[in-house]
Amino acid sequence: MNKVSKRSRSLRFFLFLASFSLQILSGFSDDSSNTKNGTKAEAHATSSSSTGSTVLIVFLVLLVLVVISFFLFKVWQRKKREEQYARLLKLFEEDDELEVELGLRD
Numbered sequence: 001m002n003k004v005s006k007r008s009r010s011l012r013f014f015l016f017l018a019s020f021s022l023q024i025l026s027g028f029s030d031d032s033s034n035t036k037n038g039t040k041a042e043a044h045a046t047s048s049s050s051t052g053s054t055v056l057i058v059f060l061v062l063l064v065l066v067v068i069s070f071f072l073f074k075v076w077q078r079k080k081r082e083e084q085y086a087r088l089l090k091l092f093e094e095d096d097e098l099e100v101e102l103g104l105r106d
Contacts, residue, residue: 022055
């Protein structure tokens with residue numbers, strides 16, 4: 001599979017999850033409690049702005065979590081790479097000492 005089809009598949013999946021989560025969040029809004037005294041239009045405007053701000057906050061929190069996770073992963077990768085490089089250097093240093101002890105090198 002080439003990279004373009006993988007990207008489009010992951011993008012479609014992300015869009016599906018985003019639309020699904022927006023549907024769930026909009027289902028939590030309760031418009032029936034504020035229909036008293038003919039203030040349905042005002043209640044709907046307030047409710048939709050409240051829902052919009054909630055969606056925005058959730059989106060920003062998720063974005064921050066993804067960015068933090070990305071940077072932590074990069075730090076972990078760098079640390080792991082440095083550890084492997086140190087192990088490699090140590091391995092070659094030990095081989096040099098072993099060769100000298102065995103008399104294979106001067």
